[in-house]
Amino acid sequence: MSTNRAVRIHGKNDIRIEDLPIPEPQENWVQLRMSTVGLCRTDVHLYDEGRVDHIVINKPITIGHEISGRVSKLGQGVTDLNVGDRVAVDPLRSCGGCHQCSRGRSNICRQLHCSGVLHADGGFATYMVAPAKTCYKIPDNMSMEEGAMMEPLSVGVNGVKRARMVEGDVVVVMGAGPVGLFAMQAAKALGASRVMMVDINPKRLELALKMGVSQVFKPTVHLSNPKAASEELKAALGDEADLCIECSGAPGVVDLAIHSCRPGGKVMMLGFGEMAMKVHVGMAAVREIDILGSFANLHNYPECIRLVSEGKINVRSAITHRLPLENVMDGINLVRSGESVKVVINCDDC
Incomplete structure (x- = not known):
């Protein structure tokens, strides 16, 4: 596929499915072929209001922050991942050097980026790129749907x-x-x-x-x-x-x-x-x-993956609806109506 099919919010009540260039990974980043991505009420707020509290959509963004995918290309310097690895992606990206980061509280970094929400494109797409350090390999006994649930579980x-x-x-x-x-x-x-x-x-x-x-x-x-x-x-x-x-x-x-x-x-x-x-x-x-x-998560993905892979937590039972990327508006309506518990979007065929 020569284009990147993506769900983009441009502002309040303005969502579009667009064909974009396939993103290339920079140094220490990876390119990911999307698999399953969860739909969160935050995504619905971004569509309904064009904002979530202080987070305002001021330029188009690809939504989706509950992400699983397969590594499809390595950026220079990546050594801990291989093409084909199945990963869950922590959407948070902190600066690493501010007051909060230096005190071990990077989830409330003043310069925080969050894939699909704040300053960075997310996972409702064919491909995305992410820092390799935010991608956590999931074991063979975990599905890609379970991998996508690591974000709300975290x-x-x-x-x-x-x-x-x-x-x-x-x-x-x-x-x-x-x-x-x-x-x-x-x-x-x-x-x-x-x-x-x-x-x-x-x-x-x-x-x-x-x-x-x-x-x-x-x-x-x-x-x-x-x-x-x-x-x-x-x-x-x-x-x-x-x-x-x-x-x-x-x-x-x-x-x-x-x-x-x-x-x-x-x-x-x-x-x-x-x-x-x-x-x-x-x-x-x-x-x-x-x-x-408590805001988002603070380096909890390894523990979440362990708890699910060991059978101590069941995330799959919360998934009530599975939809293709083209039907993302149906998913938004399901979340808004309260008929669903967790809606996931299958990006494998997009």
């Missing part, structure tokens, strides 16, 4: 690790979307004694049970009364939570998480909805409840 793993979950903790995960399902499994794999999944969608809760959650809970008390809602949750749990992981982004859920924690507990925010919200921060302060945030 978000869940990063949240659990940044929350400093202690082995034996009681964990409540709020929101049974892809990141919530993966955060739930990460908490179990990393030592939680029990994990409850909270959601209002019965089908999502059924899926959580199939994926190994300890128990599920569908709230009936409205979140306008967070204390009463938390009492209902804690009664179902039979305990207070050591750690609440908020993955829904829905209004009021962070406040529910604060009220559901025991003194000295933690709230981890993974599902960012409203940037400004009304929560009982003072109550969290006097009960020494830590409110934490």
